[in-house]
Amino acid sequence: MMHIGLIGSTSFYHLYKNEFSKHPQVAISLECSLLDALNNTSNFEKILFQCEYIFFEEMNAPYFNLITSCLKNGKHIIIDSLSITSEQIHEIYSIAIEGNLTCLILNDQSYYQLFKPFSKEINNPFYIEMEVQNNNESEKDLPTHIPQTIYQCMQHVLYLFKSDIKQINVKSCKIFSEKIDFISVMLDFSNGCCVHLKITTLNTPPKHTIHVYQQDRIYTLDLIEKTICKNDNTNNQNNQIVTHINTTSEKLQHFLEVVNHTKTYTHSLLDRSFALELSGKILKKINSFNE
Numbered sequence: 001m002m003h004i005g006l007i008g009s010t011s012f013y014h015l016y017k018n019e020f021s022k023h024p025q026v027a028i029s030l031e032c033s034l035l036d037a038l039n040n041t042s043n044f045e046k047i048l049f050q051c052e053y054i055f056f057e058e059m060n061a062p063y064f065n066l067i068t069s070c071l072k073n074g075k076h077i078i079i080d081s082l083s084i085t086s087e088q089i090h091e092i093y094s095i096a097i098e099g100n101l102t103c104l105i106l107n108d109q110s111y112y113q114l115f116k117p118f119s120k121e122i123n124n125p126f127y128i129e130m131e132v133q134n135n136n137e138s139e140k141d142l143p144t145h146i147p148q149t150i151y152q153c154m155q156h157v158l159y160l161f162k163s164d165i166k167q168i169n170v171k172s173c174k175i176f177s178e179k180i181d182f183i184s185v186m187l188d189f190s191n192g193c194c195v196h197l198k199i200t201t202l203n204t205p206p207k208h209t210i211h212v213y214q215q216d217r218i219y220t221l222d223l224i225e226k227t228i229c230k231n232d233n234t235n236n237q238n239n240q241i242v243t244h245i246n247t248t249s250e251k252l253q254h255f256l257e258v259v260n261h262t263k264t265y266t267h268s269l270l271d272r273s274f275a276l277e278l279s280g281k282i283l284k285k286i287n288s289f290n291e
Contacts, residue, residue, distance in 0.1 A: 004078075005047035006031040007066075008057025012080070016055065019252045026256075034058075037066050048073050053102075056080065064088055067103075071095040076102040078255055086276040093269045103269055104258055106251040115159050115221075121230075122160050125214040128195045130156070133207035146183065146199065150282050153197050154275040156210060163191035165278060170285040176202060185282055 002025055006013050013031045020026045029051050032043035047054060054070050055078040056063070064084055070077055072095060082089075082105050096103040130153050167188040172180045181202055187195040212219040220229040 002026045002053060003029045003051045004053045004055055005029055005051035006055050006057075007034060007037045007044070007047070008055075008080075009033065012057040015248055016252070019248050022249075023252075023256065034063060034066075038063060048075065052076060053078060058082070060084060061088075067092055068095055071099060071101055071103070074099060074101070078102075078104050078106060080106050080251070082272065086273050086280070089269055089273040089276070093273070096269070102258065104255060105269065105272060106255060115156075119159065121217075122212060122219070123214060124191070125160065125193055125212050127213040128157065128160070128193065129209075129211040129213075130195065130197045131207055131209050132197075132199045133204050134201050146286065147279060147283055149199055150185070150197070151275055151279040154278045154282075155271065157187075157195055158271050158275055160212065161189075161191060161193065162274075163189040163193065165281065166190050168281055168285050170282065172286060183286065185286075187282075 004020070004026060006016060006028060008031075010033075017028055020028055030043065030047045032041065032047060034057065037044040037047075048070065053076045056067070058081045059067055059079045060083045067077060067079075068091065071092065077092075077096070092103055095101075132149055132153070165187060167186075169186040171184045173182045175181050181200060183197075183199045185197040185199075187197070189195070206224060208223040210219075210221040210223070212221075217230060217232040220231070221227070222229075
């Protein structure tokens, strides 16, 4: 039996309580709020004492010490959503590795079900084109959501392949407003792949697509419509519609797959750290270009 402590809001507790109830090998032993945990109340101390796994609703800078405290007490960690610095991620990673512990970030599986059907077919892509368009009036200030958009795109790239970055080229423009409304980023990787990312807030329909070019075939992913299209030059385009992306049950299933196969899982930490570092390099280029 796997004993889990939940730390988060009441809605978070009820959401995962319902999902965990479908798995007889899992028992929710205790729960408390993030505020209780932060104040080191008796509820949090009981969770540390009684639970093998501790499941956090979210983790950002104010709660960083909670994670390290749990790991130093020999607890495996699951985090639904994480927002901390690359340096803090490396610290968590080091503690988890030293203690032979799992630290799993479920939100990093956001597009797992969409990428999974074709990821095994990806073999040495030589060009990837990513395009994000957003014409939401409340988000017209492109710089406010550039970091998150770039970070998400880098996570998608890292899901397809792992390679060091060789060169970053950036171009940004003010086309229809006084603020930047178009950014082009060209990334050259050591494995020979070139990634072109375009982000715009021009007056166009919302769009989030990824085109993957490799020998003998082209894949097109539409992350809004949740479709995959494979073109292998046979005049037959294979469209596969994938639904239920990033649902609670899918994230929970991923967690169970991990803990059933290994006690130590920290890959999502390394991927997130690499994506953050790469995003930081891109943002630095964007800022220097516009100075």
